[in-house]
Amino acid sequence: MEKVAILTSGGDAPGMNAAIWAAIKLAAVNGTQVVGVEGGYDGLIDGSFRPLTKSADGGAGLRPVAGLAWTAGTGGTFLGSSRCPRFLEPKNRANAAAQLREAAIGGLIVIGGNGSLTGAHLLALEHPDLRVIGVPASIDNDIGGTLDALGVDTALNTIIDACDRISDTARSHHRAVILEVMGRRSGYLAMASAVAATADAVILPEETRTEDEIRARLEELIRRSFAPGSDKRRVLIIKAEGVAVPTTRLARQLQDQLADIPNVTVRATILGHLVRGGHPSYHDRMLAGRLALAAMTAFHDDHTDLMTGWNSPIGTPTADANVRLIELADMVSETKAMLDGSSPIVQRRIQLLNKVREVLAL
Ligand code: ADP
Numbered sequence: 001m002e003k004v005a006i007l008t009s010g011g012d013a014p015g016m017n018a019a020i021w022a023a024i025k026l027a028a029v030n031g032t033q034v035v036g037v038e039g040g041y042d043g044l045i046d047g048s049f050r051p052l053t054k055s056a057d058g059g060a061g062l063r064p065v066a067g068l069a070w071t072a073g074t075g076g077t078f079l080g081s082s083r084c085p086r087f088l089e090p091k092n093r094a095n096a097a098a099q100l101r102e103a104a105i106g107g108l109i110v111i112g113g114n115g116s117l118t119g120a121h122l123l124a125l126e127h128p129d130l131r132v133i134g135v136p137a138s139i140d141n142d143i144g145g146t147l148d149a150l151g152v153d154t155a156l157n158t159i160i161d162a163c164d165r166i167s168d169t170a171r172s173h174h175r176a177v178i179l180e181v182m183g184r185r186s187g188y189l190a191m192a193s194a195v196a197a198t199a200d201a202v203i204l205p206e207e208t209r210t211e212d213e214i215r216a217r218l219e220e221l222i223r224r225s226f227a228p229g230s231d232k233r234r235v236l237i238i239k240a241e242g243v244a245v246p247t248t249r250l251a252r253q254l255q256d257q258l259a260d261i262p263n264v265t266v267r268a269t270i271l272g273h274l275v276r277g278g279h280p281s282y283h284d285r286m287l288a289g290r291l292a293l294a295a296m297t298a299f300h301d302d303h304t305d306l307m308t309g310w311n312s313p314i315g316t317p318t319a320d321a322n323v324r325l326i327e328l329a330d331m332v333s334e335t336k337a338m339l340d341g342s343s344p345i346v347q348r349r350i351q352l353l354n355k356v357r358e359v360l361a362l
Pocket of ligand 1: 009010011041082083084085086087088089112113114115116117118119120122138
């Protein structure tokens, strides 16, 4: 009977559990045993495996082991995740491959972000006897070759909910709020949530403005918003964590600069890891099912070194019109271009933002 392993690695994202659950069920109906790897690449190197399927009672078929069904609608990853520096070394990847062979496992599904998928690419290149397929999962939406990743939609819904709540209280007190959201190298969450939450300004790591320029622009915005005759009652500024200006310092300095306006306060709120958790949205559960289906199909079709991509302009079509199979090497180069700003996707995002910026501030 064929066996496939599955692991989650890097930053956790809502929808990872839904993807694991979908993969288990899809494999089971194909008679493929699924083995869970605990704790990401650390567990792979150390052979921390546990069965996720078992023989169906009295028959030759397979079914998921008991006690897992509840996980599908939860955030995080029940298999656990890790940052595993050991996986950067070829000899440790060779140990990981040996663990799979020893357990008679023919392939590995890696659910994770661009780092984890880069590791998956190297494992596939160095060990072509194994079938390695990636599923993109990252709340930052910073994975090349896919327009969406598991967790992005849920994280955006969480941020928008926080924006709405903070706006309720800010409107009652003529407050300006700087809300920091996750995104060390990618401002996607900040930009998308700013538009959806009708924020007044957004600050992204992809921009090149200096701290003084940012502060001057925000001061002008707050003064204009709370000037006599304006009916604005709150100013909401969304800032990505990767912008090299501490959020609390920015709020404090703006408060000092605005001391001459009575009754206006500037507050900082940092959402941090709150944005990572929570039940996956409908969209993330749907994405999990469809990306897992394409991944399991690719495994059964003997493919390797691929990732499943959502609405990607590149890659090979699958039976699902919205899902393509992307070479992991292309994911690596597209991600690099996204993060250094040379990617057309990032350039389009900045152009769009420049158009949106003036509208946001009205
Ligand atoms: P994410 O997958 O969320 O982007 P990381 O970038 O921290 O998170 O990567 C998660 C893990 O993937 C790393 O701890 C490491 O084990 C593996 N990894 C990341 N980059 C590489 C690489 N260049 N080569 C091999 N393994 C890598």
